[in-house]
Amino acid sequence: MMTENKSKVLLCTCGKQLGLDFGLLEDNVGKLKLASTIVVHDTLCQEQGLSVIAESLKENNGRVVIAACTNQKIQPKIDEFLRNRGLNPSQIQYVNIREHCAWVHEDVNEATQKALDMIRGTLARSALSSSYETARREVPAHVTVIGGGIAGIEAALSLHKFGYDVTIFEISDDLGGHVAKLPVVAPTGKPGREILSGRLKALENSSIQVLTNTRVKFIEGEMGNFTVHYSIESDEEQTLTTSAVVMATGFKEFKPTMMDEYRYGKSPDVITQFDLSQMILSGNLKRPSDGGDVKEVVMVQCVGSRSEDYKRDCSKLCCTFAIDNSLEILKLVPDAKVRVVYMDIRVPFENEMIYKESREKGVDYIRGRVSMVWEEDDGLHVKFYDSLLDQYFETTPDLLVLSTAILPSDSLEELSETLGYALESDGHIKELYGKLRRTETRRRGVVAVGAVTHPQFVFESITDAQAGALIIHNELQGGKIERVARGAVLNVDDCVGCSLCAQQCPRGVPLMIEQTEAEDEEQKILFKASIETLNCHSCGVCQSLCPTGATQLCFLSNEQLWEQIKATLEGAGPDYPITLCFYCEECSVSTMDIAGTRHMTYPASTRFIPVPCAGRISIIDILKALENGASTVMIAACEKDRCHIGGTGNEIAQVQVNVAREILNAIGWKGERVDMFRMFSAEPERFVYAIKIMTKRAKELGPTPVHQGTAGKWVEVSE
Amino acid sequence: MNQAQEREIAPKRKRMLDMIMVLGGLKEESAVPLSKVKEELQHLRSELEPIMGEILEFPEMFFAEFIETAERLSLIDEVNDQGVLNKAISDLKQSLDVSSSPSLEHLLEHLTNALGRFEEKMDETEVTTTVDFSTTISEIPEIIARIDEGVSKYEIDAKAEAEAAREELERLVNELQEILTEHESQPKPPLDLLDSFQKLGTKTRYGPFLRIAAQIKRGVREGRISEGRSVELVSKNALIELYRGLIMHTLNKMGSKTTVQLAETLDVDPSLIQSAIVSMLKRGEIEMVGLDGDAPLFSRVLGKTPSTTLSVKAIIQQLRVIRSSVEGEALATLDECIKKLGGIFGRLQILGEYDENPLSEPVNQLREIVNSLIEATMTLKSTDDAEDLRLLVSAGLEAFARFRLKITLEKGPYLVSDVNAYGEQLDPERYAQIMDSYLENEIERSTLLILIRELGAMTAEDLAERTGFPQDRVFRHLLRMKRDELLTIAGERHGYILYDVPRTPNEAEVILQTVTSIAPQIANARKELESSLKDIKAEDIGRLANALEVFSNARDKMSKISVKGVSIAEQVLKNIKDKIHSAVVLAYRTRAKLPSTRSKVTIEDLVDVDVPTVLDEYRDQMGYAPLLGFGTINWDHSKCLGCKSCEISCPEDAILLKPIIKVSNFFELTGEALEKLPKNKSLFYQTVQNLAAKKPIEDIVLENDIPGFGTIEVDLWLCVACRTCVRRCPGVDEGALELELKWSLPEVVRHLTTESQ
């Protein structure tokens, strides 16, 4: 259905420096059906240019195509300028004729033809575009914090200060978690209780609701509308509606009962660091076996961590913890003999001075491993190997203290099924993005603070909690969410309830809601999806998988993309084989822009179509491109599990590409015509290398069955 | 993320399928290929040839020597049980029909004339008995007096024992009181109270108390029993069990007691004792053994009631029978004896367990006399055609005697009081009805008993034929009498169980029985061996092996027989021993090597299980048709969206969306099917068809899952046909899946056989 919505085209010569034939371009674009008027301007991104854009928004109810440099740089400036003037920039489409055309192709005609084709495609896309506004959503200003350790308390206090009412669920019967049990907290030197006291007092005289020994069973719903099912002291189940969830369940100390070489659990004198800190805290440092006083202590580092079978990584805290405890022991028993058997002592920044101080106070550090632990009538025997002196030593310590690994707390696994956050291979909660978004999880509105993501020092957990509070505040905006409604919109009647979108969405936004309460055996179990556009990250994965087209991105519907493919590939034939490249507007566009900025060159027989994420490309789009005459189709996507938007958009695109290749091979085409490449903006050569391969294949593989006219003739062939 | 690992079949289902496999002979033993079978048989024949002669001969030698020794030591005369004689004769007849054997004929001859002598003796006794009828009766009182004196000696010992146990019991009771009073004053936590109870409880060694104490402790420890609940449990339930333990202790130590006496000794109010007694009765731990005045006496249920008590009981019944055919002065003494014996019996029951030896000698003597009296009364009136009538009459008498005794002992005291032990009201005509049916049953039972005692071990079938009662009622009577220890099982014939009166056959009878029972088996086996040895065929290897085994068992039995210490054909049996064993082993080994000759079911001729008919049969028998959990899910690719909702919703993990794309199906989609498909799905198929330059044949197989594509695979052996996937499938119209109520057994078996290879 070809609509007649025309759009205004603005061409920018970038200060007359662009190597394109603007004269030819202007009249060819003029001939296009969908172009209403054309304006050529030198500096659209400067003051006058912006007012020209503002003017042109008035006609064709806001449909404008701007052919200039990369939209990544100018779009924010234009949006800001138009929004200040109360105009809606949502229907402006951009074509990059600088970094993607002029700067990378020597031959001016080819570059101009490429620019023309891309403008024609964008006009077709703009013809079907629909505008979208900022939307508002009222949600209860309430946040649930799961876990009452230092991180949970700090997050609750910060959120309370932001004006939210908060409920804390704590599984044991008092707050404070592990910090409460620490005799001394590095590097402050103060006991854990003291650090907590200020916060606990603040907690009392605030309206934060604290529910102790409650267990959270499961949580349903999405940001703004979570229902938490919990039970207090294992009687019946209660529910609580909340808008956001803070996971602060902390960590669990590994009890090495299975490692029988240390005889933990078998002989009472073998204890863990936390047991030792309890003894120090209570003041009676006595041998658990017979209450004798402690003269000699042996500490063993890395028990369970940095080992293949329990925890592969380092637990970071145990070295500092061991050194603090050894100093405390020396305070209680000045002439005690403390030995620490270690592989690497890892004490960050200022704790190094404490390590130095402990060495001066006579704590003996042995680089080696414990070889045997056994009991005899005169007490515990420990034999260890010192790698520096290359000798075995044997002592009979009063205490053998194991610095055991820090493992994730227990209930994470089962809660992840319903709340939807992903888990790391070692069981901790997987961060949304390891470098910049360490406290956020895969689900919007669910934040993981403190040791639940990875082992953290006390003051690190405090900063983590405050950061988590800010992120929740940014999301909920005090309960009145206001955001540009740029995302997937679901048309409920088309939805058949196949749950593909809910299964595959990288951020777990769609929820499946059971419609009919099936009483008898015969009735159909009908589900319907529900997508909250404000929670959506607009990657388009659900749109590419939806069999009925019920869910569409508001700024790029299926028809828009198909029309754009059709218009871009108009006149594509065997003599000038075209490579159509879908590129994601995250890592791929930046790799292409950097390649442009560095004036790297590659063949011009390529046409580019931008999509929000590679996951948006469905197998139909690939086949449509080939149907409209493309010789090869290429998808440029982010690196493996580096997908900006949420994680699996590029993997789903890879699957679609694999299936497309297999189907093409089966129906008489060449599978190599379709391929996918991973971009990484620090290495622009990747894009140039990919383009060279695909254009070479376009030439070598020759005309496609579509060009030869044999496509669709499978009926006669098979008789 | 496909399910790489193979899912385990549910264990119950696996066992069921294994059974099917074995029954169908589908599980192959390690069989020798067909060509080698002939060779195996030849090898077996060559092995057996030399030793076969001796094996066939040795039974005959044994019988010959047996007959010779039997005559020498006049074994046959010692047999005085007619039943054994009859059985032996019928066995010998049977074996002689099969194969002739001179020594067996000789033995048969002996037995028949022994039987003849037996009948005459019966007649003489009949004539002679009338004379000493009254004299024998007169001997009875003297014996009864001796028994009476023995019993009263027992009672004295029991009393002395009771006294000794009394103060030990007192100490237990005081201790308990102490605990309870102290608990009243300042209550201890439940577990400590329980410990103190336990100190007492272990002395009484009463099982239920110890069990409940342990359960409460574990419950509290594991947090299942809350604080409040445990207090109540200890103070009420545990205490009752403790009292029961004390009751048992008293009954053990101090003999049977009435409720009132128990209440005194344990100084607890009688109502608590009464409820304890009722539950212990229900549990079958104690029983009512008699009356003390009109109050029932209870004693511990004896593991095995002493045989002398039983025989006294039997004697009383027999005396009742004799009483009817005696008059005048003898009758008076008889009545006197019956009354005295009844008293003795009551006291014996109250005593419960006691040392039988001193008492058994006079009791046996009494039994002989009474038996001879019974015989006398029988022959007195016996005429040929009245034989059955006689039986019926004596059976009736016997039934009546036993019936009256039962009533007086068990139901008596309750009949008097309006409420019986279980608190029910026994209305008169209901009671009358019980009495009639009871009487009738008793008569039938006694007839059967007499027949068996007279004619030897009989099966339900023979008895029904003789007495004309319906076989199932006969069967029920036999069972009842067996439970009442009136009958025992004495082997089986043609698949029916032989019932026999508990005879204590003497040594001679035992020997005769074993020898005559061996004879027919040996005869049949011999015939079998001779016929199959000529040319051994694969099918009859099984029968050959069995026959050889019969011979070897017979040899073992024969070697155990010795007449009055003289063993028979010992040397012959010894040197045949290893020969026969090697023959048996050889036969079995070849049998195992041959492919099972049973006609094997092949997978082809297995047929699909038609579930509806099975359901109907089930419904007729059981009245309801449960969901049998069998069915096949059919998948229609043209309606499938590849959305995996079925796999997610299936409770049994039986349905899987495999990453295999059947591309050829894309081209079978007609216009109409395409219309019905959702928009994008049909557009996809159309685009593929537009692009296709040739029609693909084979499928595309990928490793990991593809959202939106795939082929459905259902594990028949896991699917329980619950239709959840059918109802959940969002496919076109009613969905891509539908459940068909048939279950392809061949496919399941093929899977299992391939899996086991």
Add this chain to the structure above:
Amino acid sequence: MVEVNDTLSGPVLIIGAGVAGMTAAIELADSDIKTILVEKKQTIGGNALELYKAFPTDDCFYCFEGSRFRPGIRKCFYRSAMLDNPNIDLRTNTRVDEITGNPGNFKVKLTTGPMYVDPKRCIMCGLCLKRSGAFSLISPQCQPQAVFYDPSLAEESVKEIEKECPTKAINLNAQSTEEQVEVSDIILATGYTEMRPVNMDEYGYGKYPNVITQLELARMLDPNGESAGALIRPSDGAPVKRVMMVQCVGSRDENYNLYCSKICCVFALKHANIIVNERNGIKTTVVYMDIRTYDRHERYYREARESGVRFVRGRVHLVRPNPDGSLDIIVYDSLLDRYLSYNIDLFVLSTALEPSEEDETLQRTLGLNTSSGFVAPLDLANDSVVAGDHVYVCGAAMGPAEVPESVTQARAVVSKILQGRQ
């Protein structure tokens, strides 16, 4: 607990536009709070700009905070539009001279170097770049996306270029300017500087050209760098065959820095992995006392061992140059208790990470605590990011810190400021 309760809504001054400073600026801007972002260099990004691949995620360092203005998890520097963000007043090439006034109402004197090219106007059309060497692009990812003019290379053609520039962005005789601004809060995000171990003569840094620091190595490995990613010897440009790295140069050392610089082990092993895996297997040896790859960074240590990096626990005894430009290094191996000698082309020092030089003056003027030169929080037990009344600190200014830590601390600072203004 320092109770920050005045409702002043003045702008916030952020000193240093590294990862921490930028994150703080973006988060404040998203919450509609005016910020002044001061950066002494020409472009923002701080150390991150030169580090090519970032740990722990092994993707490019140019990636940084997306904002409500630019939705998405992260965006590259070049398109972060810091310049166009209405709430951020970006001042590059600017220094903080003097801070007076009292908390909540500071008066700050800023001097900005001569802005020969106005970043708001320059559209990078490439005219000046083509015509004269004086104009150059610091890095394709630089933000603000503007050309850099180096007056020292000026030729006469520069005058016409100034006239022809389509947007009149060039002003050749620009002067440095001074300005006094009033701010309510100050955030210190000055980051760290890598110590140049010039005066540690046992390593010969500065004397022998083939002795470089980890940052210089990172620069060399960066495809966008001068050597476009190839490992060459600084002395003669020959390709490198054997590399040796030494840990804890200048840290954990009485006469230089007592503390442990925490992250130099991690990025040393990251570079070792890149060299061995992606630069066709150049032999690499690492001399260390303790390998301190915390938490999940243990992965780098595992990968290094698996891909054939050799580890020697010991100390460097002697560095001797050879005429052909290679270096002979004598190392004492404490496990074998013997001396080993290696002949290598490139000798990389993992030097200590020290506070940047302005920290010392800032601490004095604002009266902040210091911990071995870095800015210390007022009371670590209560708040790890509050350095004083209305003064906050985040990122490597508090001590060597990974990128995720700096970002989290920046967010914590913004959260404290917002809580103060709620």
